[in-house]
Amino acid sequence: MKCLNCNSKNIGKIGKQHYYCWDCCIEFTVHAEKLDLYQVEKDGTVSSLNDLFIEEIRNYADQQAMSPA
Numbered sequence: 488m489k490c491l492n493c494n495s496k497n498i499g500k501i502g503k504q505h506y507y508c509w510d511c512c513i514e515f516t517v518h519a520e521k522l523d524l525y526q527v528e529k530d531g532t533v534s535s536l537n538d539l540f541i542e543e544i545r546n547y548a549d550q551q552a553m554s555p556a
């Protein structure tokens with residue numbers, strides 16, 4: 488698992504399918520064939536980054552589809 492934003496491997500697991508990048512401070516949730524990315528602001532506001540990472544999300548889905556379960 489690598490960060491889709493900065494490629495860091497400095498990823499913390501904060502939930503069942505929920506990860507946090509310590510380097511660029513984004514959170515993402517991993518589903519079977521889909522990713523959701525979020526930015527958590529200093530005031531605690533969460534904003535979706537899916538629109539910014541649409542290519543990465545698509546690539547992830549393709550990789551998942553290609554690799555055997």
Ligand SMILES: [Zn+2]
Nearest residue numbers: 490493508511
């Ligand atoms: Zn990152």
